[in-house]
Amino acid sequence: MSLIVSLAAGAQNGVHAIAPSLASADNPIADFSDTPWWLSLIKALLVFVFLLINTLLVIWFERRVIGRMQQRPGPNRTGPFGLLQTLADGLKLAFKEDLTPKNADKVVFLLAPMIAGAMAFISFSIIPMGPVVSMFGHRTPLQLTDTPVAVLLVLAVAGVGVYGIIMAGWSSGSTYPLLGGLRSTAQVISYEIAMGLSLVAVFLYSGSMSTSQIVASQKSLWFIIPAFFSFLVYVVTMVGETNRLPFDLAEGEGELTGGFHTEYSSMKFAMFFLGEYVNMFTVSALATTMFLGGWQAPPGIAAINDGMFNQGWWGLLWFVIKLWSFMFFFVWLRGSLPRVRYDQFMRFGWKFLIPVTLLWVVSVAFIRGAQLAFFGESTRTATVIVVGVISLIALAAAWLWEGQHEAAAVPAERPEEIDPFAGGYPVPPMPGQRLREPSQQAERSLAGSTGHPELSDQEESRG
Amino acid sequence: MTSGGEAVLFWILAPVSVLGALGLLLVRKAVHVALGMAVVMINLGIFYIAQNAEFLGIVQIVVYTGAVMMLFIFVLMLIGVDSSDSLVETIKGQKIAGLLLSTGLGVALFAAIGSATFASPIGLKEVNAGGNITGMAVLIFGKYVWAFEVTSALLITAALAAMVLAHRERLTPRPTQRQWSERRFQVGKNLAGLPAPGVYARRNAVDTPALLPDGTPSEASVPRVLTAREQVNDPEPYAGAERAIEREIEEGTNR
Numbered sequence: 001m002s003l004i005v006s007l008a009a010g011a012q013n014g015v016h017a018i019a020p021s022l023a024s025a026d027n028p029i030a031d032f033s034d035t036p037w038w039l040s041l042i043k044a045l046l047v048f049v050f051l052l053i054n055t056l057l058v059i060w061f062e063r064r065v066i067g068r069m070q071q072r073p074g075p076n077r078t079g080p081f082g083l084l085q086t087l088a089d090g091l092k093l094a095f096k097e098d099l100t101p102k103n104a105d106k107v108v109f110l111l112a113p114m115i116a117g118a119m120a121f122i123s124f125s126i127i128p129m130g131p132v133v134s135m136f137g138h139r140t141p142l143q144l145t146d147t148p149v150a151v152l153l154v155l156a157v158a159g160v161g162v163y164g165i166i167m168a169g170w171s172s173g174s175t176y177p178l179l180g181g182l183r184s185t186a187q188v189i190s191y192e193i194a195m196g197l198s199l200v201a202v203f204l205y206s207g208s209m210s211t212s213q214i215v216a217s218q219k220s221l222w223f224i225i226p227a228f229f230s231f232l233v234y235v236v237t238m239v240g241e242t243n244r245l246p247f248d249l250a251e252g253e254g255e256l257t258g259g260f261h262t263e264y265s266s267m268k269f270a271m272f273f274l275g276e277y278v279n280m281f282t283v284s285a286l287a288t289t290m291f292l293g294g295w296q297a298p299p300g301i302a303a304i305n306d307g308m309f310n311q312g313w314w315g316l317l318w319f320v321i322k323l324w325s326f327m328f329f330f331v332w333l334r335g336s337l338p339r340v341r342y343d344q345f346m347r348f349g350w351k352f353l354i355p356v357t358l359l360w361v362v363s364v365a366f367i368r369g370a371q372l373a374f375f376g377e378s379t380r381t382a383t384v385i386v387v388g389v390i391s392l393i394a395l396a397a398a399w400l401w402e403g404q405h406e407a408a409a410v411p412a413e414r415p416e417e418i419d420p421f422a423g424g425y426p427v428p429p430m431p432g433q434r435l436r437e438p439s440q441q442a443e444r445s446l447a448g449s450t451g452h453p454e455l456s457d458q459e460e461s462r463g
Numbered sequence: 464m465t466s467g468g469e470a471v472l473f474w475i476l477a478p479v480s481v482l483g484a485l486g487l488l489l490v491r492k493a494v495h496v497a498l499g500m501a502v503v504m505i506n507l508g509i510f511y512i513a514q515n516a517e518f519l520g521i522v523q524i525v526v527y528t529g530a531v532m533m534l535f536i537f538v539l540m541l542i543g544v545d546s547s548d549s550l551v552e553t554i555k556g557q558k559i560a561g562l563l564l565s566t567g568l569g570v571a572l573f574a575a576i577g578s579a580t581f582a583s584p585i586g587l588k589e590v591n592a593g594g595n596i597t598g599m600a601v602l603i604f605g606k607y608v609w610a611f612e613v614t615s616a617l618l619i620t621a622a623l624a625a626m627v628l629a630h631r632e633r634l635t636p637r638p639t640q641r642q643w644s645e646r647r648f649q650v651g652k653n654l655a656g657l658p659a660p661g662v663y664a665r666r667n668a669v670d671t672p673a674l675l676p677d678g679t680p681s682e683a684s685v686p687r688v689l690t691a692r693e694q695v696n697d698p699e700p701y702a703g704a705e706r707a708i709e710r711e712i713e714e715g716t717n718r
Binding site: 026027037105108147148149152153155156158159160162163166167169170178181182185186189192209341424425 | 533540597
């Protein structure tokens, strides 16, 4: 009896202890009270220019880095180190002939690239690029705006951006764009679910969905450590979400020519191109904000001179470094991985990523419960016990899965000696196999060999 | 009453949503109708956000625009629904019954909503004091937890039922890519798959058969269905051009 009472009292205390901290926790802490409307306009313009310049740079960067990975120089003629190559290409693209197919639905055909281009820029408005700085005599955060649901805004905008893709695919009035548009839409929507789920763990740790609050709560520990699994899932989904290699199935050249933008040319095509690169920046910036401490200096540097490097415009430097390391990761992936098959990609998303991330969210909920004293006063012991139980379950599941996998993959009986020309084509021996001597084989074939099973009536795949 | 910014937002977006809603009724093409609907839904979400209901607004956009409308558009585009629906009444008196029933529903709704009484409003500042999402969470997981859970159970049941109804068992195991490849090698025919359709650098549509080295069209390069429907393109013009080029290469133009 007394035990129950004490437990109940403990739970009550726990709830009371959390209640005040939760009461205002989910509102943004970025203070925009000293930001007049014209300063917001200037900040919006700066974000726009920042993204445009970065896009110009990243296209050059991508071509140079991929060139280096493939042991060739990459563009190096226009301007110093070929830096102006993108500008030249962009101008050339703008002056190309603007074609509209005869079968196209004119209005939707025009609207689609506008939506795809415009939506890419919106999400960046909630990304905190630095702490409070003084701009034109006002103290204002280096962030355009923040809301209690800022991170959800990114998902919502991505959902609207998909309309650009599907409208482009449908309005072109031909087969390849339609198929590419449907593929790409299905892909983005599917991976958005896993992406949203992976972010839930971060919301649980920070107690908020506002980006400024999430950055502030990573002051002592970046969420990449406690939410490491979410980070892995997010990195996979962010590549799927931006239609980049190895997940650029929407524009698999061998299958769909250019995918949804096959029929687009000139500026309309440039809008899609711009949208794709800006989207890459957006997902990278979100990853920086959610998992890598946003604009905060790396642990060692942050301690120097009483946090000097965490103040003012220094924040922008750390933010840009983290952002560009993700961009390098994108380029690295493109340089090293081949394209995934579409059905494997979708199966991975729906049958692995989503259920596993759900389980992960449940475990994080338990860990957070222990940390917030839902399981008793001694939060440290409770946390250790919960983490121990979760890791035991994970290990057991992995062991069971491995066992099943091994049972399924029992190697087939291999003869010790093989005839390399048995099928009419030379086949190399597997490890541990001996080749049959050709002289013996000739004798055997003279003795009379059997033909191979005839399967020609079966339908053949066009692989 | 409303701040300047909110008024500007309203007077820009309200005409757009009215136009979208009108488009829903008046436009011919089914896809345009769906897009008009999506515009209305996005605008609704923005209005919610302007009214300090941020969570509701974002969820409106994510769920309705991003998921529900997208499914609609998927179906419209895949099936290719157009305006050529038959206007013949299949059930007698359908139009009159429909009119009567919808009028009845309208009257009932007006009567119910008109007779509702509201307590004096507290104001959104007050409600959102503890955070917009915390307030929502307290309501969903506290006061209305049963309504919420029962609804979700109902929806999950409906989704499961739809899946069961649409499910079809495979009778034979599906051959994998590897099995196809192994079978091809066992048979010893078309080891690299069937030839791709089209004539190099001239035409790569699926209905144009590929040309074999001697210039004859390859039957295996076009789908059987197209051959059966007699929709296969004649490769002769391309083959002729091919031969002309070959002759030119071998013998030159000036003889």
